[in-house]
Amino acid sequence: MLRLIGALACCVLLFVSSASAQATKIRFTLDWKLQGIHAWYYWAKDKGYFKAEGLDVSIDQGEGSAATVTRIMSGAYDAGFGDENAVIQTAAQKPGEAPVMVYMIYSRAPFALLTKAGSAVKTPKDLAGRKLGTPPGGASFKLLPLLAKNNGIEVSSINVTNVAPNLQEQMLLQGQVDAIAVFTATSYMNLVSLKLDPDKDFRWLYYADSGLDLYSNGVMVSPKLAKEKPEAVKGLVRAVNRAVREVMADPDAAIELLAKTEPLINKDIEKRRLLYVYKTLIDTPEARSAGLGDVDDARLTKSVDIIAQAFELPRKPGASEVFDRSFLPAKPERMPPALKP
Known part of the structure; x- marks a missing residue:
């Protein structure tokens, strides 16, 4: 009997060990500190959607949308939420090494210049000779040379001041800089949290209105993961897609769940951020036509x-080098849900 019990115990241990070994570990980096716009990743993890796909996903906060690319290329992360434009630049310079986008989330770019309503900076051209505050790793700063060139100014004429991400709006308010290069999803709600009116008290110069109709953030994976474990990538995308749709169907529950991960978040602010981003960057006419995740x-x-x-x-990477739709679920599964009134 003791031998039988021992044999059964060994079988159980072997089964558990085998199940654990089969789970594909994915180290996932966000683009920034934890916010409402990251709710679907934690929703997918908490609801067991990653686990159901045979994945063991760990999620870390990020240092900037463009920095997601370098984090993945360093080997520290297998996947992440970051900027498509940084993928394009890297793919051009290091073919075969850059991450590939597999699920586009922001079909409209949230890049903008932010200044006070009464500022002399009324167009991108007005930045010449003035101070611009920006975190060095931010995607809006990475795209500044492109914005400058498209608007007929030398980027060298802009006095760029590196600022900590959490001090951007304060430096603008204090007059230490004339404008800041921002990610609207972050700065809009930072101003709301400061009891300011983002629409009345400030001027927003959107990159999209100045010749840059670009895509932005989505889920990207390392070329190694895409090549060696395509089913794991499909599972990751399925889980995220399902979570995006469920989060937008019940944003209150999603924010409550997020608060369990980070109790210090302002739930009202993060819910408003989530809804603002969904309405302005995600639920676009293109997304309603092609489905979430596609381009x-x-x-x-x-x-x-x-x-x-x-x-x-040095080269123009092909669209297939920077975006791969082969991992997407069927279109009917990716239609953006309508928000409840």
């Missing part, structure tokens, strides 16, 4: 052309 090939190709020219890249 328009012609638009993406144009984006590659613009970035390659503006940054004088």
Whole structure:
């Protein structure tokens, strides 16, 4: 009997060990500190969607949308949420080494210049000779040379001041800089949290209105993960897609769940941020046509052309090098849900 019990115990241990070994570990980096716009990743983890796909996903906060690319290329992370434009630049310079986008989330870019409503900076051209505050790792700063070139000014004429991400709005308010290069999803709500009116008290100069109709953030993976474990990538995308749709169907529950991970978040602010981003960057006419996660090939190709020219890249990567739709679920599963009134 003791031998039988021992044999059964060994079988159980072997089964558990085998199940654990089969789970694909994915180290996932966010683009920034934990915010409402990251709710779906934690939703997918908490609801067991990653686990159901045979994945063991760990999630860390980030240091900037463009920095997600370098984090993945360093080998520290397998996947992440970051900027497509940084992928394009890297793919042009290091073919085969850059991450590939597999699920586009922000089909409209949230890049903008922010200044006070009464500022002399009324167009991008007005930045010449003035101080611009920006974190060095931010995607809006990475795209500044492109914005400058498209608007007929020398980027060297802009006095760039590196600032800590959490001090951008304060430095603008104190007059230490004339404008800041921002990610609207972050700065809009930072101003709200300061009891300011983002629409009345400030001027927003959107990159999209100045010749840069670009894509932005989405889920990207390392070429190694895409090549060696394509089913794991499909599972990651399925889990995230399901979570995005469920989070937007019940944002209150999603924010409550997020608060369990980070009790210090302001739930009202993060819910408003989540809804603002969904309405302005995610639930676009293109997303309603193609489904969440996909892109328009012609638009993406144009984006590659613009970035390659503006940054004088050594080559233009093909659209398939920077975005791979083969991991996407079927279109009916990716339609953006309507928000509840």
